[in-house]
Amino acid sequence: MEKNLGIKSQTYYPFTAFLVSAIILVIFYLKKGENSLSAEDSTTKHGNSSERCNYYSGKWVFDNKAYPLYKGSQCPIMTEDFACEKFGRKDLMYQNWRWQPHHCDLPRFNGRRLLESLRNKRVVFVGDSLGRNQWMSMVCMLVSTIPSLDNSLQLQRIIYRFQATEYNATIDFYWSPFLVESNCDDAWEHRGLENRVVRFQAIEKHATHWADADILIFDSYIWWRDSQIKFLWGSFDDQNGIYKEVSMPHSFEQGLQTWSDWLELHINRHRTRLFFVTMSPTHSWAEEWGRSADQNCYGETQQIRKEGYQGRGSDPRAMQVLEAAIDKLKKRGLTVQILNITQLSEYRREAHPSIYRKYWQSLTEYQLSHPSNYSDCAHWCLPGVPDTWNELLYAHLFHD
Template sequence: MAKRGENTVKKHQVMQVLPAGAWGIKSSFRSLVALLFAFLVVAAIYLRQSNEQVFQHANGRTHDAISSGGCNLFSGKWVYDNKSYPLYKERECTFMSDQLACEKFGRKDLNYQFWRWQPHQCDLPRFNATALLERLRNKRLVFVGDSLNRNQWISMICLVDSAIPPAFKSMHNNGSINVFKAKEYNATIEFYWSPLLVESNSDDPVNHRVPDRIVRVEAIEKHARHWTDADILIFNTYLWWRRRQMKVLWGSFESPEDGIYKTVKLPRVYEMALQTWARWLEVHVNRNKTLLFFMSMSPTHEMADKWGGTSGENCYGETEPVMKEGYAGDGVSPRMMRAVESVLGELKTRGLNVQMINITQLSDYRKEGHPSIYRKHWETIPQQQALLVSISNSSNLIEFDINGSNFTGKVNIDFGGLPGLLWLVLASNPLGRGEVDDLDFLNYLTKCRKLQILDLIYDQLGGVIPDSIGNLSTQPVQLRLGGNRLRGSIPIGLIGNLKMLRLLDLSENQFSGSESSVANLTRLTFFPNNILEPSSKSTKRSQRNLGYLDVSKLKNLGYLDVSENQFSGEIPSGLGSCVSLEHLYMEGKSFEGSNPNSFKSLRGLQNLDLSRNKLSGQIPEYLQQFSLMTLNLSFNKFEGAVPTTGVFRNATALSIMGNKKLCGGIRN
């Protein structure tokens, strides 16, 4: 922000409302109250130490189920129990965090504390703090990851707190590591802040919310040295990866100007980090001593209509769990879940057992279990309506950013009074109500002729895109409208009139109708979950073949993503004319045949993903000559010898697993 505005900050205004402090507004929806799941961590430790486990394919898909006598702990239901629950009281826990202290900060309905998880095939024993401490005697238990694991750590401490006299316990903090010590047992329960496991520019335990996240996917030792000798390690990493792509640094954060930066798409960048983590475990973990666990993903409950609530609302005010068994909500990525399962499966084949603590389904039910507004707010948020109205009078405003700030309702602002506006970022708020006129405010933006970025992703905006969007700007402009409830056809003027359109994201909406001309785009993304139903029968018959789009005209296209859609047939040879392409993603079980020879002209490619298709024949040798940072050809029907030079020498950048007729090459 400073660099973009440093020459104009005295003349113009920049307004940015970003979460401050260590937690941020969005954490109120991302974090379930801590006491809900810590008992499962305890159960997992008990069972692993007792070697009572069975591996099975449960309805959490393919992750291993920590079990007792054949009972899957993660398959069950929530039962109201106000006799034996809660296991501890918030106000009696010495170390309760203000970010989780719902009662302290005004929550009146406390019934969320009385729900007990009941597996279908067995009963969980009553928690015994002394017994747990005996299990932990002379041991280090370390939670590693983001705020989800921090919550589990706090809950674990609160579970044992009452069993230890004040003189026999201590807590200290040293940067990223927090250590609770039970002195009589010589046991520590620790949390280490490492939200992406590998090194990143979000590693500071307080100041970690940055607009441009950067990771070093091959660097983990800086973190790992703090938990090398732990007896029990519980990892998690998920929410901080929820971006479509991330910048990867090959180099050092100490000398960032000397590094190489490349943008890598999700989930590939997530897989790369997990592989680095897995390699570290293989080398450093004592298989005879250390117990290893991985905490699965937790949902956010940001869209009430998913469980039958009011459209446009979230979990605020909810007082009971979802009682429908098998309910699956939002906020969890199956592709990322599969990436974790794949890495854990590979480790298992190499003799290293990392157990999944699968909280995903059981936390899906707990829509009432988030802190929501009932917590300490480090940031000062002005009255939302007053703020939104006041900016209409800020004629010199050049940037307005309220990303992730929990604003709600319709956007009723006359942006026409902001002629110098360059950036308008309203992303990741519950803005809109899914109604037909939610985007009417865009009509005012036609007066903002200098606008360069309009970011509305992951709001709750409904209706159709107004035709006026074609008159939006005379500047190179990026439009991000994904993750909403937009419907109808895509206006022809959206692309036809915006000659300088540089990026268009219409993902995860409900559009219908045919595509517009896209010849001026530099980035084009066809995302899953859009409903594209061309109006003519002839177009509809050819819709699933990518050839119906004349991609040969996209001379300036640098980014093409057609992954996880219903396209089929052969890869169009016209792609060879897209000589500016740097990022090409075509994964998703649809394409067949061989790579077209026209791909030889795509020498600028940096990232190529053709995985999970039906491509056959030999791997093209010309790929050896490309300067690829990542190449994913997994789960196709390629055969013959694997090339041996270029990217094919880099095990981190290459994935060719699942091609049963390939021979030679590096070990995957």
């Protein structure tokens, strides 16, 4: 009897040990799988776990618990051209939408983590007022995340500078609407110019201001849409300069050629990360979504629901030119990450300032009563869509 019990126990305990080990291994791999699908990961939820997620294929999801990421009134450095609530906008639901990729989650923005990674570094947004729109969004996201953050702000003619003092981290916006030199390079004095003149082969004057950056985020598109752009061979002081009108997309292509040539020769591939933000759509023609031709984004409170919608404010040829320029750089060993914000922003006709803003000066009573003529349907209210652009930037910075 005792002998039989001994034989049984000798068989039973090794089997039990094996079973327990197997269960522990299963739990370990299941837990590992859970972690790999967390919001702090950029792999897809389906298929091969090594497959990278397409952040830009997704939909807008209403989320009034987590969004907005900050309140405009609590961002002490908010400029008035994006402060829609301050200037009377009452419908604020445009602030409560979260971009949800189809097969993964965007990582939650963490201001402290970002600033820690930017310690002793410099970030520069380079471009036009839409780049400034995104820069202002980023600054508000950081200030609101860390209310006690010791910081300083300097607003100069071509450089807006935010510095997180305790991190020695600098986040700048540099005004250069064409990237290359133009007669619009003064951020305060470019209004009212009848003709836009571009020195399409000259970029050095601008590039010296951002050549030492650790992260560069470029944008340039909307100014190139002007049909009256003139290319200049020679300097602005040269009375014998040669001028020629060049249209889109050839003008944009020539400008990007100069930009990419400069990057190839001067950027430190081991230090500087490069991004290019695609064209930000406008919503100036309401007939595109079934309203009368004399209307625009004013009064809109709902998104466009048609999947894949594209308005005529976005030029597919410009996207092709940009992709070709970046592909050429990649073949030469220089990587520029595209932040493809165009399609996700196309749906957001309701998120523009329209008449709820102050740009240079307040709108007059006449202008306020004629929103079809005086609405801003190009820039974006803050908090709003540019916050998502920065969430995408954050995802690429930490998960690529």
